[in-house]
Amino acid sequence: MLGLEALAGRLSRSAAEQFPLRVPRGFVGRMRHGDASDPLLRQVLPLDDEERLLPGFVLDAVGDTAAGIATGVLRKYQGRALLITTGACAVHCRYCFRRHFPYAGQAASRDGWAGALDAIAQDPTIDEVILSGGDPLSLDTPKLAQLTAALARVPHLKRLRIHTRLPIVLPERVDDALLDWIDGMPWPVAVVVHANHANEFDADVDAAMGRLRGTGATLLNQAVLLRHVNDSVDALAALSERAHAAGVLPYYLHQLDRVQGAVHFEVDDSTALALHDGLSSRLSGYLVPRLVREVPGDTGKRPLTPLRQDPADG
Numbered sequence: 674m675l676g677l678e679a680l681a682g683r684l685s686r687s688a689a690e691q692f693p694l695r696v697p698r699g700f701v702g703r704m705r706h707g708d709a710s711d712p713l714l715r716q717v718l719p720l721d722d723e724e725r726l727l728p729g730f731v732l733d734a735v736g737d738t739a740a741g742i743a744t745g746v747l748r749k750y751q752g753r754a755l756l757i758t759t760g761a762c763a764v765h766c767r768y769c770f771r772r773h774f775p776y777a778g779q780a781a782s783r784d785g786w787a788g789a790l791d792a793i794a795q796d797p798t799i800d801e802v803i804l805s806g807g808d809p810l811s812l813d814t815p816k817l818a819q820l821t822a823a824l825a826r827v828p829h830l831k832r833l834r835i836h837t838r839l840p841i842v843l844p845e846r847v848d849d850a851l852l853d854w855i856d857g858m859p860w861p862v863a864v865v866v867h868a869n870h871a872n873e874f875d876a877d878v879d880a881a882m883g884r885l886r887g888t889g890a891t892l893l894n895q896a897v898l899l900r901h902v903n904d905s906v907d908a909l910a911a912l913s914e915r916a917h918a919a920g921v922l923p924y925y926l927h928q929l930d931r932v933q934g935a936v937h938f939e940v941d942d943s944t945a946l947a948l949h950d951g952l953s954s955r956l957s958g959y960l961v962p963r964l965v966r967e968v969p970g971d972t973g974k975r976p977l978t979p980l981r982q983d984p985a986d987g
Contacts, residue, residue, distance in 0.1 A: 683721050683722075684718070684719065684720060685720055685723055687724060688719035688720065688721070688723040688724060688767075688934065689719040691723075691934075692719065692765055692767070692769075692772045692934065693765060694765065695763070695764055695765040696717045696764050696842070697763050697764060697842050697843045699844070699845075699877065700713065700764060700842045700843075700873075704872075712872060712901070712902040712903065712908070713870060713873060715899075715901055715902050716766050716768070716869065716899070716902060717764060717765065717767060718767070720767075720937070722936065722937035723767065723935070723937070724934075725936050725937070726933065729931050730932065730933045730934075730936050731932070731933055732932070732933055733773070733774075734770045734931050734933075735770050735930050735967045736969025736970060737771070737774060739969065739970075740969075741779070742754075742792050743788045743789055743791070744778075744780075744781060744783055744784060744788045745758070745780050745782070745783065745789050746788075746789045746792045746793065748796075748799075750973050751798070751972060752798060752799060752801055753799065753800075753803060754793050754796070754801070754803070755802075755803040755805050756789055756802060756804050756805060756809075757774075757806060757807070758781055758805065758806050758807065758809040758820070759776070759806045759809065759812050760780055760806065760807045761807050761808065761811035761812075762806060762807045762808040762811055762838065763808065763838070763839050763843045764842045764843075766838075767934065767935065768897060768899060768929060768932070768935040768938045769932070769935075770930035770932045770967075771806075771807075771932075772932060772934060773932065773933065780807075782812075782816070782820075786819075786820055786823060790824065790827070793824070793827055793830075794826075794827045797829045799829065800831040801834060802824060802830060802832075802833055803833075803834040803835075804817075804833070804834070804835045804837075806836075808836075808837050809835055809836070810835070810846050810851070811839065814850040814854050818854050821833065821858065830860060831860060832860050832862075832863070833858060833860050833861075833862050833863075834863045834864075834865060835855075835862065835863070835864045835865065836865045836895075837864065837867070840864070840866050840881045840882065840885065841867060841873050841878055844877040844878045844881035846881075847881040847885060852884055852887070852888055855885070855888040856889070862888070862889075862891070863890065863892075863893060864885055864891070865893045865895055865924060866882075866892065866895075866921060867894070867895055867896070867897075868912065868916060868921075869896045869897055869899060869902055869912070870902060870903050870911075870912055871911040871915035871916075874915045874918075874919055878919065879918075879919045882919040883919075883920060886920045891922075893921065893922050893923075894912075894921045894922070894924055894962070895924050895926075895927065895962070896912060896923075896925070896927065897926075897927045897938075898926055898927065898929065898945055898948070899929065899940070900937065900939060900940050901938075902938070904940050904944070904948065906948055906951035906952055906955060909926070909948060909949075910952055910955050910956055913952070913961065913962065914956070922959065923959075923960055923961065924962055925962050925963055925965055925974065926962040926963065926964050926965070927965060927966065927967070927974075928940070928942070928945055928964070928965070928977065930967060942977060946964070946977055946978070949961075949964040949977070963976060964977045965977065
């Protein structure tokens with residue numbers, strides 16, 4: 674096990690049974706062999722910390738249940754609808770806010786997309802669809818093409834967004850068929866990838882990002898602030914700079930969604946604000962992601978109030 678015998682007493686069979694260990698070999702290859710504190714390893718290894726039950730850490734941390742308007746369709750914010758395309762993902766991140774989501778009955782593909790498409794078509798205020806999951810790129814490309822062909826018949830849609838971790842953890846998923854699918858979209862497309870640490874990027878990920886950019890898609894990164902993964906100014910600055918070097922613009926830095934099983938990843942708000950303040954002091958403004966949290970019932974991501982306001986952000 675990567676020479677990590679020191680962690681053996683902290684591994685949790687119960688946590689792995691509830692939320693199975695899943696990680697692509699290529700992602701494992703980017704970990705530091707034998708390093709129990711490796712930031713990539715920490716994101717995927719089931720530890721006994723996950724069994725700690727604390728008040729405020731719940732099964733549905735972001736209010737997905739209340740936001741459902743049809744099978745697999747969440748409507749939280751004005752103008753946007755999120756499709757739970759699938760429950761499958763190539764990696765199981767231990768802090769995942771949907772680790773307890775009832776995918777078996779709530780994936781939009783369950784009825785051949787019919788209910789989801791009808792709900793979107795019936796609401797002319799929806800002008801952007803977000804493909805989420807799980808991970809939408811876990812579906813094969815013909816299935817995705819079937820979905821977007823149907824969405825293209827909805828006249829009020831103006832944009833498509835794809836939230837995916839696969840180009841980071843499994844960059845070979847970005848193949849010719851996928852690129853042709855994105856390139857053929859009738860709307861502007863934003864691909865929002867998810868990387869939390871600079872070490873998640875390598876030459877294969879860089880190549881995947883370059884190919885995605887070649888379709889004309891906008892590439893953004895959203896990260897989660899995670900204790901002992903990226904909770905330092907150095908780590909956050911390296912992530913922003915490495916993502917930008919790969920052609921991906923930093924977008925959001927999320928405070929942890931307080932899902933049951935993720936308490937050991939939480940960074941308190943005062944520390945988060947100090948880290949973000951330090952990041953803003955170090956980097957150009959376009960390299961500084963917005964520090965936000967998702968609060969059930971809010972009309973958008975809630976920005977955390979900065980410690981200071983600069984007259985200009987460089």
